[in-house]
Amino acid sequence: MNNKSVATVSWISGPVIRADHVVGLSMMEQVEVGEERLIGEVLELDGDMATIQVYEDTTGLKPGAPIYGTGSLLYVELGPGLLKNIYDGIQRPLADIQALQGDFIHRGAQVNALDRKRHWKFTPICRVGNILKGGDTIGEVSETVTFLHRILCPPNIQGELLEIVPSGEYTIEDVIAKVKTTTGIEELKLYHRWPVRRPRPYRQRQTPSIPLITGQRVIDTFFPIAKGGTAAVPGGFGTGKTITQHQLAKWCDANLIVYIGCGERGNEMTGVLVDFPKLIDPKSGNPLMERTILIANTSDMPVAAREASIYTGITIAEYYRDMGYDVAIMADSTSRWAEALREISGRLEEMPAEEGFPAYLATRLAEFYERAGRVTTLNGSEGSITVIGAVSPPGGDFSEPVTQHTKRFVRCFWGLDKELASARYFPAINYMDSYSEYLEDVSGWWAQFEDADWKELRDKGMAMLQQDNRLQKIVKLVGEDSMPDDQRLVIEGAKLLKNALLQQSAFDDVDMYAHPLRQLWMLKIILHFYDRASDIIKKGAPIYRIREMEAIESIGRMKMRISNDEIDKFQDLLREIDAEMDELEYDYAGGLF
Numbered sequence: 001m002n003n004k005s006v007a008t009v010s011w012i013s014g015p016v017i018r019a020d021h022v023v024g025l026s027m028m029e030q031v032e033v034g035e036e037r038l039i040g041e042v043l044e045l046d047g048d049m050a051t052i053q054v055y056e057d058t059t060g061l062k063p064g065a066p067i068y069g070t071g072s073l074l075y076v077e078l079g080p081g082l083l084k085n086i087y088d089g090i091q092r093p094l095a096d097i098q099a100l101q102g103d104f105i106h107r108g109a110q111v112n113a114l115d116r117k118r119h120w121k122f123t124p125i126c127r128v129g130n131i132l133k134g135g136d137t138i139g140e141v142s143e144t145v146t147f148l149h150r151i152l153c154p155p156n157i158q159g160e161l162l163e164i165v166p167s168g169e170y171t172i173e174d175v176i177a178k179v180k181t182t183t184g185i186e187e188l189k190l191y192h193r194w195p196v197r198r199p200r201p202y203r204q205r206q207t208p209s210i211p212l213i214t215g216q217r218v219i220d221t222f223f224p225i226a227k228g229g230t231a232a233v234p235g236g237f238g239t240g241k242t243i244t245q246h247q248l249a250k251w252c253d254a255n256l257i258v259y260i261g262c263g264e265r266g267n268e269m270t271g272v273l274v275d276f277p278k279l280i281d282p283k284s285g286n287p288l289m290e291r292t293i294l295i296a297n298t299s300d301m302p303v304a305a306r307e308a309s310i311y312t313g314i315t316i317a318e319y320y321r322d323m324g325y326d327v328a329i330m331a332d333s334t335s336r337w338a339e340a341l342r343e344i345s346g347r348l349e350e351m352p353a354e355e356g357f358p359a360y361l362a363t364r365l366a367e368f369y370e371r372a373g374r375v376t377t378l379n380g381s382e383g384s385i386t387v388i389g390a391v392s393p394p395g396g397d398f399s400e401p402v403t404q405h406t407k408r409f410v411r412c413f414w415g416l417d418k419e420l421a422s423a424r425y426f427p428a429i430n431y432m433d434s435y436s437e438y439l440e441d442v443s444g445w446w447a448q449f450e451d452a453d454w455k456e457l458r459d460k461g462m463a464m465l466q467q468d469n470r471l472q473k474i475v476k477l478v479g480e481d482s483m484p485d486d487q488r489l490v491i492e493g494a495k496l497l498k499n500a501l502l503q504q505s506a507f508d509d510v511d512m513y514a515h516p517l518r519q520l521w522m523l524k525i526i527l528h529f530y531d532r533a534s535d536i537i538k539k540g541a542p543i544y545r546i547r548e549m550e551a552i553e554s555i556g557r558m559k560m561r562i563s564n565d566e567i568d569k570f571q572d573l574l575r576e577i578d579a580e581m582d583e584l585e586y587d588y589a590g591g592l593f
Contacts, residue, residue, distance in 0.1 A: 005066035007050060009033065012061055015304040016043075016347035019050045019067050028197065030074045033058075034065040036108030039090055041074050041308075043348070053344055055090050055305040056107040073198070076312055077113040078319040079172050079191025080120045080141045080149050083256075084289045086273060087113070089297035089305030091312050105301070114191055119169040122151070122176060122190065126161055132179055133158045134201070135322055135378025138188065139176065144290040147256075150323040154192045155201050155378060157181060196311040200318040202375040210374075211442040212328065212386050215251040215513035218429050218502045221458060221523060223436040225412045227254075227326050228374025228384035232334075232406045235416025236396025240428050242268055244416070245330040245390060247427070247506055250279060250288060251513050254328035254386065256320050257292045260313040263306045263336025266298045282513065299336065306340040314371050317385045324381030329372075333390035334365070338402045354401045362405045369409040398433070411437035425503055431465050449517050452524045460527055461497055468494030485543040486534070492547065493530035500556050501526060508560055515564040525555060525573055532581040539588045549584070551577045 007019035017033065022045070025031065029042045033054055038061070044051035052067070076091045086094045088105070096111040124139040126132065134155035143149035159181035170176060170190060177188040194200060208226035225231045235241050242264070249257045259276070261269045273296060279288040293316060297309040310331055317327040331337070338361060345358035353359040374384035389410070393400045396418050407413060415433030420426075439455065446454035467490050471483070480488060501522050505511045514522070533546045546552075554573055562569045 004068070006031075006069040007067040009061065009063050009065040009067065010049075011063065012058055013347045014343070015054050015058060015302060016344060017052050017054060017058065017061070019052060020048060022048045022050045025050055025069055028073050028195075030070045030072055032068040032070065034061055034067075037068070037110060038107055040067075051348065053304045053307075054302070055308060056302050072193070073195035074308065074311075075193040075195050076315050077191050077193055078316065079114055079151075079189075080143050081114045081118065081172070082293055082316060082319075083143050083147060083149075083291065084293075086294040086296055087312070088301065089262075089295065089307075089309030089312060091295075094296060114172055116171060116173055119171055120190060121168070122165070122170050123167050124164050124176075126164055126177070128161055128164060130161045131159070132161050133378070137323075137379060138164070141190065144286070146284045146286055147291055151176070151190055152319075152322055152379075153179070153188065154194075155322075157186050157188070159186070194315055194319070196308065196315045199371050200315070200322060202322070202377050203380070204376040206374045206376060206382070207441060208374045208384070208438065209441050210445055211438070212326075213253045213516055214248050215515070216247060216427060217504055217514050217519050217522070218427055218431070219248075219414065220514070220516060221454075221519045222431060222462065222502070223412060223414060223429070223434050224438055224442050225386065225388070225436065226374070226438045226442050227386055228372060229386055229412060229438055230369045230372045230410040231386075231388045231412035231414060232391050232403070232410045233388060233414050233416065234391035234393055234398055234403050234406070235421075235428070236393065236418050239396070239416035239418055239421045240426055241390040241392065241416060242272075242332055243506070244414070244427055244429075245332055245388065246272070246275075247512075248328070248388060249276075249292070249330055251282065252328050252386075253283075253326075255291065255325040256317075256327045257288075257330065258295070258313045258317045258327060259292060259330045259332070260295045260297075260309055261332055262295075262297055262309050262334070263299050263303075263340065264332055266300060268332075269296050269298050272296070303340045303343050306337060307344060310334070310337055310368055314368065314385070314387070318371065321375065321383035321385050322377045322379075324377060324379075324383045326384045326386070328386045328388065331387065331389040333392045334368075334406065335390075335392040335402050338365075357401050361401060362408070365402075365405050366409050369406075425498075426506070427502075427504060429502075431462070431502065432469055446516070446520075449520055451517070452520045454520060457520065457523050457527060461501075461523055464490060464494050464527075464530070465497060485537050488543045489530070489533055489537055489546065492543070493526070493533075496526050496529070496552070496555055497523075500559060504559070510561070510563045511559045513564070514559075517567060518562070518564050518570075521567060521570040522558060525558065525570060525577070528574065529555060529577055529581075532577065532585075536581065536585050536588065539585065541584060541588045545584060549580050551580050 007022040010020045011018040031040045038056040040052045040054040091113040120141045132153045136153045137150045139151045141149040159179045163178040165176045172190040175187045179186045208228040211224045212227045281288045372387040393403045417430035420428035443455045
């Protein structure tokens with residue numbers, strides 16, 4: 001700890017302070033303010049004056065308080081012990097703060113991000129004499145029962161391996177290897193530090209062509225996201241943004257989840273902190289927390305730390321990506337993060353742009369979402385970061401700046417609808433407002449299922465939904481009974497699509513997760529029913545005969561009756577539909593009517 005003051009506080013405005021008599025500080029350097037050592041970051045330097053944002057409460061701080069430099073940028077610690085942990089916005093473990101200070105966080109808490117006392121069983125995989133370069137795997141640690149943590153050579157170190165410890169148990173402060181570099185001998189430990197605002201390097205960016213399977217039909221089938229992709233989940237209050245992200249965190253096929261509660265209400269984050277440790281990972285049968293890292297920064301916590309929280313989260317995600325894992329980030333919500341930018345910008349007396357947000361809002365959003373991607377890492381493995389950001393537009397107005405700028409940088413848009421949510425229809429994703437630009441990218445992956453052409457079925461289903469949307473406007477004017485039967489059949493088919501496919505229950509053991517092949521079959525069943533019914537309507541059958549068919553009830557219940565392991569039952573349902581359709585077709589084609 002540096003005990004020599006490099007500046008003194010001269011002016012305070014909320015989380016922003018100004019310092020004079022500055023000696024030796026640099027831009028974006030992490031500093032400690034006052035005798036309580038409040039963590040801050042240098043934003044601006046002007047001669048011997050500095051502007052600093054403080055990540056803790058500045059109440060009671062007075063002009064003349066000393067400021068201490070650290071000589072480093074704002075960083076996170078990366079090593080074993082990250083999983084199963086719950087951090088605040090600047091990577092302080094909340095459990096350790098609670099043990100130190102009680103249930104309420106007081107400023108100035110000095111706790112390490114990673115446990116210095118815990119021993120980890122380390123297994124080396126390199127030998128003395130090997131030439132190491134940044135990103136190479138030095139050894140392995142079993143971080144949890146199911147998760148293998150690869151100890152990486154830091155990206156900025158390269159040279160000959162002089163020493164490495166044998167297999168055994170070590171703390172993260174123990175030196176496990178020594179590397180001879182061009183500047184001297186570097187000691188490597190089980191962890192290293194990395195600045196949060198600097199993206200970690202990789203060898204090559206790849207095309208995101210593998211879908212992130214979420215088990216949610218409206219997403220996987222109609223608006224898919226690729227591993228390494230970006231998505232926005234905008235919606236007004238009560239539309240289910242947080243619940244949607246909870247479902248994705250539980251069911252998506254990422255190896256690791258980083259959940260960032262950025263400025264959310266305390267009761268929502270409490271729900272996450274209480275519920276997540278109780279959830280069971282459906283893939284491994286172990287607690288979901290064993291592959292999850294939570295960053296909790298509620299709306300009543302210091303606003304500057306909210307701004308830093310998403311950088312903390314994505315830097316941790318990049319670290320696990322470099323090990324060759326697929327990581328999914330849930331940022332809830334980027335609107336609260338943007339509001340933190342606005343507040344800090346106002347304190348800095350910067351010229352405001354649209355709706356008071358700073359002019360660099362779009363740049364900051366772009367920098368965040370650009371850190372997503374599927375890449376070839378420095379050691380030649382493949383890893384990905386998928387970013388799913390919730391957006392909370394005031395009043396559900398998608399034309400406000402954060403939503404509009406976010407749409408520029410994401411390729412997947414899942415617009416939540418207040419009317420659908422009010423009707424208890426979940427996920428409340430409006431299929432008319434939503435889109436995905438990954439359709440062509442992931443179509444090759446879906447080709448492995450030979451039972452049906454996913455892209456063809458998906459386009460046909462979307463066309464029916466769009467036609468139904470147009471017809472619903474006519475229904476409001478003249479009523480459905482006055483419309484021709486072929487148009488009424490479109491409405492009936494779209495109703496099946498919405499109720500039997502897109503609507504999904506998170507509380508039903510069968511319906512909560514749908515395997516991709518099961519999703520294909522469900523869509524195929526509905527469209528097959530529509531095609532057969534359309535042919536019979538053309539032969540003179542009235543729409544009421546179609547609506548009286550028992551097959552409609554079977555189709556409506558298939559999502560709860562046919563599980564992922566019972567795909568063969570879809571063949572039985574198909575035969576049931578055809579048998580009833582054949583009978584109806586005979587009645588009209590055979591001249592009985």
